[in-house]
Amino acid sequence: MRSLLICLLLAACAPQETLPVPLDADTFDAQRAWDDLLHQVELGPRPAGSPALEETRVWIASELELMGLTPVREDFQADTPFGAYQMANVYADFVTDQAPADEADILVLCAHFDTKTLNFRFVGANDGASGVAALLELARVITSQGPRPMTYRFLFLDGEESMRQTWVDPDNTYGSRHHVEQIAKRGDNLRVRACVVLDLVGDIDLQLTNETYSNSELLEIFFDAARKDGLGQHVDGPPIPIKDDHIPFLRISIPACDLIDFSYGENNEHWHMPSDLPKNCSRESLGVIGRIVLLGLPTVEQRFKSR
Numbered sequence: 183m184r185s186l187l188i189c190l191l192l193a194a195c196a197p198q199e200t201l202p203v204p205l206d207a208d209t210f211d212a213q214r215a216w217d218d219l220l221h222q223v224e225l226g227p228r229p230a231g232s233p234a235l236e237e238t239r240v241w242i243a244s245e246l247e248l249m250g251l252t253p254v255r256e257d258f259q260a261d262t263p264f265g266a267y268q269m270a271n272v273y274a275d276f277v278t279d280q281a282p283a284d285e286a287d288i289l290v291l292c293a294h295f296d297t298k299t300l301n302f303r304f305v306g307a308n309d310g311a312s313g314v315a316a317l318l319e320l321a322r323v324i325t326s327q328g329p330r331p332m333t334y335r336f337l338f339l340d341g342e343e344s345m346r347q348t349w350v351d352p353d354n355t356y357g358s359r360h361h362v363e364q365i366a367k368r369g370d371n372l373r374v375r376a377c378v379v380l381d382l383v384g385d386i387d388l389q390l391t392n393e394t395y396s397n398s399e400l401l402e403i404f405f406d407a408a409r410k411d412g413l414g415q416h417v418d419g420p421p422i423p424i425k426d427d428h429i430p431f432l433r434i435s436i437p438a439c440d441l442i443d444f445s446y447g448e449n450n451e452h453w454h455m456p457s458d459l460p461k462n463c464s465r466e467s468l469g470v471i472g473r474i475v476l477l478g479l480p481t482v483e484q485r486f487k488s489r
């Protein structure tokens with residue numbers, strides 16, 4: 183009896199462990215995401231500064247509006263090796279009901295919508311369109327299921343690709359660097375508790391790379407969720423360090439991870455090649471990435487919300 187009393191007292195004094203608030207992963211509509219991938223491909227190549235890129239941006243904003251969100255256009259001038267380019271990110275916040283809007287913890291989900299400038303017709307079905315397609319459908323699912331413990335920022339990034347053929351800093355990640363500068367300027371950087379990047383997630387043979395710059399706790403949450411859901415063959419790819427839009431977030435100490443399959447076809451043969459086409463991607467892979475993210479997010483909220 184006495185030991186029972188002690189147990190009860192200990193339980194009462196222990197910090198309250200908040201349970202993850204589940205998301206219904208079954209409502210991710212892979213066909214809808216696939217249609218969004220095809221739509222971007224139909225717009226043609228979408229390099230920095232192009233009319234097709236502006237069309238993509240306007241379309242993303244209108245999709246966010248259809249979800250009841252208020253898209254913000256983040257215009258900026260990028261100084262590139264080829265002179266100044268006008269670029270613009272688009273994002274929308276799905277605000278939590280658990281804190282005042284300007285104080286709430288923020289979880290950023292992002293993808294880049296530009297395609298690389300190349301000297302052949304490059305439509306970026308996987309490198310560009312897949313991340314955007316998955317992110318839009320994730321936003322539809324998340325916003326349809328009621329407020330979350332944290333504010334979600336759906337962030338669509340311009341200028342991820344380097345303007346030169348080769349990736350030489352700082353000629354890359356223009357959009358994410360600009361966004362990170364803005365949040366640091368506003369003092370919001372301390373509220374952004376985690377950032378998850380989606381890139382190259384449409385590969386017909388999807389296996390996420392164990393990207394080694396990523397915050398390992400964050401990456402493991404998604405990989406663990408996948409394994410437990412019978413999707414283990416789609417994670418635990420080879421360990422590779424990849425510079426992507428998560429790097430600017432990591433630089434200002436925001437935990438960030440890159441959900442990326444950096445093995446697109448045999449020996450990455452379709453990456454930045456004319457063969458980055460819908461036929462080398464699949465609706466099923468978009469469904470898999472959507473499911474992995476939705477199954478992992480509740481644990482991300484639980485572990486990364488201010489503690």
Ligand SMILES: [Zn+2]
Pocket residue numbers: 298309343454
């Ligand atoms: Zn690329």
